[in-house]
Amino acid sequence: MSFRIASCLRTTALAAGMALAALPVAEAGTLKLGMTTWVGYGPLFLARDMGYFEENGLDVELEIIEEAALYMAAMAAGELQGTASTVDEIMKYRSEDFCFKSVYALDDSHGGDGVLVPEDLDSFVDLKGMEVGLNEGSVSQFWFNVLLKENGMTEADVEITNMTADDAAAAFMAGRIPVAVTWEPHLTFARKANKGRVLVDSSQTPGVIVDVVALECGVIASQPDDVKALVKGLNKANDLIRENPQKAYEVMAAGVGGWLSDPDEFAASAAGVNFYGRERNAAFFAGGDEGEAGKLIKLGNEIWGSFGKLQMELGYDDLVDASFLEE
Structure with missing residues (x-):
């Protein structure tokens, strides 16, 4: 894809x-x-x-x-x-x-991009110290940093692993990373497979x-x-x-x-x-x-x-x- x-x-x-x-x-x-x-x-x-x-x-x-x-x-x-x-x-x-x-x-x-996390993770600030798979230099990194900024955090608060949005989703689904910044159709695939949950999506950050x-x-x-x-x-x-x-x-x-x-x-x-x-x-x-x-x-x-x-x-x-x- x-x-x-x-x-x-x-x-x-x-x-x-x-x-x-x-x-x-x-x-x-x-x-x-x-x-x-x-x-x-x-x-x-x-x-x-x-x-x-x-x-x-x-x-x-x-x-x-x-x-x-x-x-x-x-x-x-x-x-x-x-x-x-x-x-x-x-x-x-x-x-x-x-x-x-x-x-x-x-x-x-408007919901096409999202952050996949474990089912029991309650809030964005709970990402502190966790490994996050995302594509560095891409819109995923830009958007994730907007979310970090809104929550009083920076990338120093998490552990970034550089991978494409496709690979991040695959790694999340396989249990190799706990957090993935990705987009559709991977968000839908995760929901259908009951793999974790979408903590936040781009419908919450319009424009x-x-x-x-x-x-x-x-x-x-x-x-x-x-x-x-x-x-x-x-x-x-x-x-x-x-x-x-x-x-x-x-x-x-x-x-x-x-x-x-x-x-x-x-x-x-x-x-x-x-x-x-x-x-x-x-x-x-x-x-x-x-x-x-x-x-x-x-x-x-x-x-x-x-x-x-x-x-x-x-x-x-x-x-x-x-x-x-x-x-």
Whole structure:
């Protein structure tokens, strides 16, 4: 199975290569985006396959690349014009030499991510001193550190074992580790197998794990009509999700494919996210540095900055161009 797999590569080394990359000029009327296999990216496939992009004169090519470092490097080299990824993930790659900005929010995790613990563990502070399996450098580490911060703790209070979210779930199910930070469908598998319990999930931290479409700044400047078409198509896709979810899930399952190719599996996984349409985008990106998006970026500065993962300190204007939402 493939999920939102984040890279453990050093982003500083990658950034050095990015600075040397010569960006080809993108062809007007086309956008190529990279992403992992994730239910929250379904609206992109829905808009493509229902012809919503095409009716606005835009050809969108979607490429599954199951590692953040690879799709970000491809965007830096001009092989992609943008990506779909979490806000915290893309923050690690933004630099003075590699400019990209979020133009649309796709979804947030609403129960799709969680912390698996022993059945008898009562509260988050009881994790002190315990081994926790998670993917270092990924959204799992970011989110877990948000939880630690909310409970007056740091990673020094637990013992981190670095492993992918898939491996963490497998190790938990096998009894090899007591705590795992993972995501669906592993949370559901654990519940069905009566293996421990989900101590906390992302429905309790709304607006923290947010997926966005980010485009390279040169593309935004040179292809504004294409960005407008992208936004229009995604808005229409979200309208269909709201009005006819069964039809939308069938189309998205076929488009996203992989472990989500079954419409029933897609629908079950979609229950763990909130899809963002035009109204939710307007609310999320409103308020600049003091709005939802701005505060999430500040949180990313605090957490990833403390781990030395950022190339620069970022503000709202460094990572967001919400002007196309008004179209």
